[in-house]
Amino acid sequence: MRFFELETLGDLNNGDLLFLDQEPEVMGLDGYCLAAGDPLGDSYPADVKLQSSEDRPGIQLSSVLGNNFNYLVVSGEMKDVIAEHCPKAALECLPFTLLDPRGRVRSQDYFFVNPLGGIDGVDTKASDIKYHRSGAIVSIRKLVLDPEKLREAPALFRLQQDLQLYVVNEPLARAFQARGFTNVVLRELAVVAAKP
DSSP, rough: OOOOEEEEOTTTTTBBOOOHHHHHHHHGGGHHHHHHHHOOOSSSSSSSSEOOOOEEESOBBBBEEEEOOOOEEEEEEHHHHHHHHOOEEEEEEEEEEEEOOSSSSEEEEEEEEESOOOOOOBBBTTTTEEEEETSOOOEEOOOOOTTTTTTOOEEEEEEEEEEEEEEHHHHHHHHHHHHOOSSSOOEOOOEEOOOO
16 A cells, blocks of 8 residues: 655645645644644634735635645545545544635635544654654654554554654545645655565
């Protein structure tokens, strides 16, 4: 099975696409939960608004809204496809209202998708991981996945070793392509060779 990183920045070479560079103020420090896979649950505010910036010229909406705070921000249609492929996954899909730079409603069909927790799916011997003396991971210079550890993984998940990385399996990646979703930037991840 092949696996891909789903880039939250989107296609930075397409200046026409809307790019988000301001986190919703109402979330405060809870915004970190969306980037790191911690549950928000009932603490998620009822009416979250996210405003696009005048500093970015792009205005075209896409299936994935690129952003610089590592949130997975997707259209309602893409959220439905993710949910369909992840029926048993611990996943929060949290709605918000997208505002234009003047504060007018641009769309109410976008969601933060927050895969909760992380899966230990890394082959630590084949990877190049730098550890702190406490045992915490400082950086991963080379990431290699272990498909045996990921046999039961949902179609979209985070890695225990890097909670800010969104991993998509091949069937879900193909579904994104088949549906023609836009601004979906996937980078294939290395997988350790199967043992004979």
